[in-house]
Amino acid sequence: MKFTALQQTITLVKKDILLELRQKYAFYGILLYIVSTVFVINLMIGKPEEKIWNALFWVVQLFVSVNAIAKSFMQENRGRLLYFYSLVHPRSFIAAKLIYNILLMAIMSIITLVCCITFLGNPIINIWYFIGVIMLGGISLSLLFTMLAAIAAQANQNAALMAIMGFPIMLPLLMMLSSIAKSSFLIVYQPGLPKLFLMMGSMDVLIIALSMVLFPFLWKD
Amino acid sequence: MAKHWWKALAVLILTYTIIAGFTHKIPIIGTNGQSSRGLYFHVPMWICMYTMFTISVVNSLRYLAGYDLRKDALASAAGGVGVFYGVLGFATGTLWATYTWGSTFTSDPKQMLTAVALLIYMAYLVLRMSISDIDKRARISAVFNIFAFALLIPLTYIIPRMVDSLHPGSASTPGFASKDTDNNMKAVLYPAFLGWTLLSVWIFTLVVRYKKLELKNIFK
Numbered sequence: 001m002k003f004t005a006l007q008q009t010i011t012l013v014k015k016d017i018l019l020e021l022r023q024k025y026a027f028y029g030i031l032l033y034i035v036s037t038v039f040v041i042n043l044m045i046g047k048p049e050e051k052i053w054n055a056l057f058w059v060v061q062l063f064v065s066v067n068a069i070a071k072s073f074m075q076e077n078r079g080r081l082l083y084f085y086s087l088v089h090p091r092s093f094i095a096a097k098l099i100y101n102i103l104l105m106a107i108m109s110i111i112t113l114v115c116c117i118t119f120l121g122n123p124i125i126n127i128w129y130f131i132g133v134i135m136l137g138g139i140s141l142s143l144l145f146t147m148l149a150a151i152a153a154q155a156n157q158n159a160a161l162m163a164i165m166g167f168p169i170m171l172p173l174l175m176m177l178s179s180i181a182k183s184s185f186l187i188v189y190q191p192g193l194p195k196l197f198l199m200m201g202s203m204d205v206l207i208i209a210l211s212m213v214l215f216p217f218l219w220k221d
Numbered sequence: 222m223a224k225h226w227w228k229a230l231a232v233l234i235l236t237y238t239i240i241a242g243f244t245h246k247i248p249i250i251g252t253n254g255q256s257s258r259g260l261y262f263h264v265p266m267w268i269c270m271y272t273m274f275t276i277s278v279v280n281s282l283r284y285l286a287g288y289d290l291r292k293d294a295l296a297s298a299a300g301g302v303g304v305f306y307g308v309l310g311f312a313t314g315t316l317w318a319t320y321t322w323g324s325t326f327t328s329d330p331k332q333m334l335t336a337v338a339l340l341i342y343m344a345y346l347v348l349r350m351s352i353s354d355i356d357k358r359a360r361i362s363a364v365f366n367i368f369a370f371a372l373l374i375p376l377t378y379i380i381p382r383m384v385d386s387l388h389p390g391s392a393s394t395p396g397f398a399s400k401d402t403d404n405n406m407k408a409v410l411y412p413a414f415l416g417w418t419l420l421s422v423w424i425f426t427l428v429v430r431y432k433k434l435e436l437k438n439i440f441k
Contacts (some may be wrong), residue, residue, distance in 0.1 A: 147368070151348075154361050164347055165365065170342035172376060175333075196382060203375070210371055214364045217285055 008088045014095030015105070016072070026071045030108060034064055044046045047121035050185040057116055058137070058178050062170065064108050065141040069101050070162055073149040081145045081153075090219035094150060094211055101146045105138035123185055130184035136197075137177045140204050144169060154218050176200050228423050234416030241303045241409045248403050252321075259317040261409055265309030265417035266407035272418055273303030273425065278370040293359035294436065296366060298428040300345055306421055307339045322387050329398070331381040331388035338377045355436075 020027060037060050041048075048056065084093055113134060119126075124130050145166055153160035180196050242261040250257070277299035284292035312331065319325045326332070345365055352358040382390060 151361055151365060161351055162349065164297065165344045168337055168344055169372060171340075172380075174336060192315045197378060199383075204377070206371060210368050214367060217360060217364055 004090050005089060008092040008212070010100070011100050011139050012084075012088065012093060013103075016096065016100040020104075024066065026075075026104075029071070030064060030068050031062060031111060033067060034060065034108070034112050034115055037063070038112070038119045041121040046150070049050075050123045052124050053125060054117070054181055054185065057112065057134075058174055058181075060112055060116070061109065061134070061137060061141065062174065064112060065105055065138070065145055066163060066166065068104055068108060069142060069145040070118045070152075071095070072101060072104070073146075073153045085219060090216040091212055093219070094146075094215040095149070097144060098146050098211065099144040102139050105142040106135060109134045109138040124125055126184040126187070130181060133177065133181045133184065135202070136180075136200060137173075140173050140177070140207075141170065142171065143207045143211070147207060150211070150215055150218060173203065207208055227419055231416055231419035231423060234412050235420060237281045238409050238413040238416055242413070245405060247406055254320075256317055257322045257406075259313055260406065261413045263310060263313040263317060265303060265413045266306050266313055266408070268414055269417050269421035270303050270310055271308040273299045273306060273421060274370060277303060277427070278366055281366040284359060284363045285367075288356075288359075290355065290359060290436070291292065291433075292377060293363065294432045296363065297349055298432055299425055300342060302421060302428060304342050304346065305340065305424075307335075307342065311335055311339060318387075327387070330381065330384050330386045330390060331377075334376045334380060338429050341372060345369050 022057045041056055041060075045052070110131075113131070142219060145162065148162045148169075149166065176196050180193065180200070183193065238261055242258055247255070247257055249255075277296045280292045280296035280299065283289070284296060311332075314335075315325055318327060318329075318332065322329070345362060348365055349362045352361060381388060436440060
């Protein structure tokens with residue numbers, strides 16, 4: 001019985017979701033991480049004003065994504081990876097990881113937003129726009145870190161390596177995201193906003209394309 | 222000696238450009254004063270860096286096509302020399318900015334994005350240092366090199382042209398076209414491009430020879 005690549009990908013995504021629902025280890029770990037971080041910020045600074053709220057939100061998002069995605073790759077040991085190697089084409093594997101991490105980051109972004117609003121006050125004027133922006137941000141960060149976690153998983157599963165490789169590349173992404181998010185706090189006219197969206201979108205497409213092309217080379221181990 | 226003529230040429234050209242760059246007359250425009258001489262150093266550094274990174278990514282692609290470790294040595298040597306020239310280019314630009322833009326580390330898009338691109342390549346060097354198995358290191362760093370180069374071009378070249386920036390060649394500051402450049406400056410600038418590129422290729426060949434000595438049991 002031959003499965004198409006799409007069916008293979010969907011099966012792998014379902015496998016990851018099922019594992020997560022059963023054990024909930026990563027989910028609760030990251031939930032605790034988000035709540036503690038936001039609570040510590042609240043203890044130190046009370047209810048910050050817009051720019052600082054924005055900056056802290058994106059910093060929390062960054063560290064949440066690094067942790068969540070590192071966990072999703074680290075929990076596979078060598079034996080299981082070899083088993084997958086014999087079963088599916090590497091592109092289906094990386095596509096499944098990308099989709100699963102996007103779903104995970106989307107949920108985590110909403111949770112971070114709820115925590116930040118609860119603990120740090122709500123300076124947002126345009127909530128639906130902000131939710132759209134954090135979805136875009138979550139997707140971009142998860143795409144990037146999935147690719148890097150795949151690279152780091154080959155190099156002795158070193159989580160620090162993923163952070164080292166990831167931080168320079170993530171700097172321009174976060175710069176663009178925080179300037180896009182500004183519109184949801186202040187009613188200002190931002191010239192060049194569609195251009196920023198286009199640049200974010202094209203960087204995402206670039207990262208997806210690179211992952212699809214380069215991951216099969218990493219896989220041959 | 223016949224094979225090394227280009228090295229002697231590099232030394233001669235560089236001697237000429239450095240001496241002429243500092244002594245001959247340049248047009249004094251506004252408050253730029255003598256700082257325009259930075260053009261002779263800043264732009265060639267970046268050209269060397271782009272040349273080195275192109276050599277590096279081409280060799281990474283060739284490595285992934287054939288798994289020949291010699292290509293990996295070429296790629297890593299070019300990456301290292303490219304980072305060196307990139308840092309020099311960034312330093313010359315920052316020095317120039319101190320006198321023309323007013324402050325050393327501004328929030329200018331080109332300066333920041335170039336720093337980011339250099340950090341990405343430094344992460345490439347760190348990645349190479351952290352893996353000890355030779356074949357695995359070659360494969361993984363080749364993949365990351367392609368990734369880094371694919372990000373380098375949008376970050377340092379495309380995005381700064383689209384946004385408002387103080388750097389020439391952006392959306393709000395006119396760039397240098399060849400007809401805008403004074404003929405006196407052209408006489409030093411174009412040889413400077415050639416001289417610095419030849420020097421960078423010379424350093425690259427030396428680094429490759431050193432790496433080949435290090436791994437000589439593999440290359441036989």
